[in-house]
Amino acid sequence: xxxxxxxxxxxxxxxxxxxxxxxxxxxxxxxxxxxxxxxxxxxxxxxxxxxxxxxxxxxxxxxxxxxxxxxxxxxxxxxxxxxxxxxxxxxxxxxxxxxxxxxxxxxxxxxxxxxxxxxxxxxxxxxxxxxxxxxxxxxxxxxxxxxxxxxxxxxxxxxxxxxxxxxxxxxxxxxxxxxxxxxxxxxxxxxxxxxxxxxxxxxxxxxxxxxxxxxxxxxxxxxxxxxxxxxxxxxxxxxxxxxxxxxxxxxxxxx
Ligand code: ATP
Numbered sequence: 001x002x003x004x005x006x007x008x009x010x011x012x013x014x015x016x017x018x019x020x021x022x023x024x025x026x027x028x029x030x031x032x033x034x035x036x037x038x039x040x041x042x043x044x045x046x047x048x049x050x051x052x053x054x055x056x057x058x059x060x061x062x063x064x065x066x067x068x069x070x071x072x073x074x075x076x077x078x079x080x081x082x083x084x085x086x087x088x089x090x091x092x093x094x095x096x097x098x099x100x101x102x103x104x105x106x107x108x109x110x111x112x113x114x115x116x117x118x119x120x121x122x123x124x125x126x127x128x129x130x131x132x133x134x135x136x137x138x139x140x141x142x143x144x145x146x147x148x149x150x151x152x153x154x155x156x157x158x159x160x161x162x163x164x165x166x167x168x169x170x171x172x173x174x175x176x177x178x179x180x181x182x183x184x185x186x187x188x189x190x191x192x193x194x195x196x197x198x199x200x201x202x203x204x205x206x207x208x209x210x211x212x213x214x215x216x217x218x219x220x221x222x223x224x225x226x227x228x229x230x231x232x233x234x235x236x237x238x239x240x241x242x243x244x245x246x247x248x249x250x251x252x253x254x255x
Pocket of ligand 1: 021022039044046047
């Protein structure tokens with residue numbers, strides 16, 4: 001339900017052999033929020049989302065994501081709890097069609113379905129149809145229905161990035177984490193992506209995304225969190241962040 005705590009971080013920190021990538025972050029994200037994470041290179045943004053998605057264990061502090069304690073929980077458990085993400089660099093299967101790329105995301109979710117298919121049990125065909133319908137819906141959600149049968153590598157750059165989102169949606173997440181989704185996009189593509197993110201949020205998804213395109217972040221988010229040197233230096237509405245002297249000095253001024 002709206003307003004429920006989705007992410008709760010207390011003193012979360014990560015150190016890599018003396019490098020303090022993230023230094024004691026306290027952060028709450030509530031259901032329905034669209035949170036943009038900005039900050040200079042090396043500020044700790046990727047490390048932070050890697051910890052939230054269960055890829056990297058924290059050095060200290062605690063994190064609860066969708067009721068699951070992050071730390072020793074394997075990444076597939078965190079995913080099963082409802083966290084899905086995209087990566088900074090595209091991880092599409094270039095030779096598979098757009099639809100097949102989304103099916104891969106769906107297959108990762110349902111292990112029983114996958115096993116039945118391997119064993120070719122009668123229920124497998126029904127599962128197969130259901131998976132296709134589901135994948136087609138995910139493509140439709142990001143506006144790629146017309147390109148379902150096209151090879152991923154043949155899609156435009158912006159379409160490939162949205163295909164990654166469609167694949168992330170296949171697991172029906174509650175929390176969607178996007179790592180620089182607008183990177184390399186032109187203005188038109190970025191505006192379309194912004195609209196997509198806001199419409200996913202209207203459907204009840206909680207979204208956390210890292211993005212260097214500050215204009216796009218301010219236009220898209222309900223809240224912006226600014227990291228610098230592994231710490232939160234500001235957190236607030238887009239209007240508050242755009243007017244924050246510390247943010248302007250640390251980040252916007254140099255952007
Ligand atoms: P960017 O915007 O460039 O992606 P970022 O804000 O995502 O940067 P991180 O990638 O989280 O920043 O890096 C934070 C700091 O931690 C950097 O100094 C980086 O060199 C260091 N760091 C990150 N991952 C590792 C690692 N696996 N081993 C050692 N140091 C790391």
